[in-house]
Amino acid sequence: MEKKKVVFFIYQMGAGGAARTFLNIINNLDRSKFIPVLVTLNYNGNYEEYLKSDIKFIKLNTRRLRSAILPLAKVIRKEETDIVFSTIPNYNTIAILAKLLSFTRAKNIVREAAYLGGNFSSNIKLIVYGMLYKMASQVVSLSEGVKENIVDRYKIKPHRIKVIYNPVDLDGIEQSMKEGEIADAHKAIFEDDAKVIITAGRLVKDKDHQTLLSSFSKVSRRINAKLIILGEGELEGALKSQAKELGIENNVYFIGFQRNPYVYFKHADLFVLSSIREGFGHVLAEALATGTPVVSTNCKPGAEEVLNHGEFGKLSNVGDVDEMADNIYKMLTLKKEETAQIIERGLQRAKDFNAKTIVKQYEDTFIKTMEIKKRSRG
Template identity: 30%
Template structure:
């Protein structure tokens, strides 16, 4: 097939990273792939196969990309076009309708619409979800990444659940990840193996709830030597800097900024913590498992409970519960899950498995409205 993959950008974000990995996987499976984006470059560009062609549309805003997408579809006429993110989904659906082309459009939903329409800070996301009941039905294939998300999307977009394909396997574990996990982490704390390191990775945003992780760490630190390393950047950077400065354990807390390759930190930390209030399917938790990290995660909607198999592969704690999170961190430091078990669970989310499921979803046998 001639496959197009549309992403807003190739910068930090689990959705963008997943789509670029799928693009690489489609090439490896023998298909011709073009990655269509607003702008070239970005921190995830290096993960894209050199056999993928990159086409930049160059509008500054996603809604302004619709005319450029119409021209692209009429000129290139791909067999299939994959897209994720609500605003991008809406733009691609509009472009297909206006272009009159026959490309099979697959939209990938990675958030709970009923939550994101209230919680997501981006106005474009909230507007897109208001339009979903009108436009999502015109997609040829609709994919959600969790069964409970499928139910939420069906209710929100007023779509029959049978029209939605659930693919709970994100393209997370790649040879690049596995090789990077064997590298030495670039932080001096890992040179001192006597003091355990608690690790958090993600965008510094309200959704990820790093303030709860910081307070939980303080409770753990009050009882034993340990350190907290947070990898990521975002709008809550200033607030978290202030919280760190006010902490009695400020010297044991480091906000190290964004890294496109956090896997060496995951492989060498003593416990990885996902503190999110809500997720779609948290790739970072799968990455931590695949890197061999003992993990703790909030039992948030959705993903952690399924990924950890109800607690078999790591401890779960309630969302926003500082005491329960501190207890889970301490228990994991005392009795961590075997790292080989973590890696085995991570191997359930390989690029090859995910690509096979998306290609199956793109089959012409999939029902179209």
């Protein structure tokens, strides 16, 4: 079989979930069948250093997304591309337009990762995206809930959408836990008998750390506990102020972005996600893979699917401070035998998202897309 060249296009290889997904797909792609080429705008991203050395990495000479259309079209043409794979609506739009302007036979595969829409203006915008998505050969959604949303908001036919869950690099997580160490500045957090709760994610509105802080305030009145917040973002100052107002600032630790969050997960007693919405909830699957029990909001649609309606972790209603506090307290005060059973179930669930399994689904999708291409020529 002739190797097929796949151009992966993303804004940057930053610290977000989309970049992590691209990293896992590209690194695990079968090199006997595919040649991956990664294209980003002219930014430096946290995940770049984790790319395998055989990956051709091209940075376009622009930081403006709309200015990337023609440069990306040139790359598609020069690389003799078979498939252009992109994710997130704005980037998918650029990838589709660039492919059209490349005047090649390359095929677009667009991935949708978010549960978007709700008001009139955003729904109209999504219909416009849907019109462009119809020019793509394949649409991929990262959960059944996202697929339903694409059908409802984007007006795409269900049969044109393939559901593929996010790939989780279980081997990489295991290695990170074995070889990684908690930074010296943070070791003292874990050295007493306090229960350690951890969360990870950008400090932005959708992650709703405000609810988590309020819930933690209630929990900390009942048991000796600490809260570690991994991540950076525009709300850091406001969240620190909230912690001070709640009188918990001495037990809340904002430690920023960590290159190896998994060693922190491993040593924590509980992982909590307080998001308002999640297309998949990648970090939940990663937390399960580290053997850490989970409490999450029932953020649509991802958490419900990852945790299978509460089978693999406790679910709270979005924004419900009291319910989240109760769930956190219950998880932290379980008997050891019960906690061990929850951990084992979580580890088994994480295997469903193993990057090696998920990437094969992407490979099958790439191959089927090329077969459609051949039939269309005939």
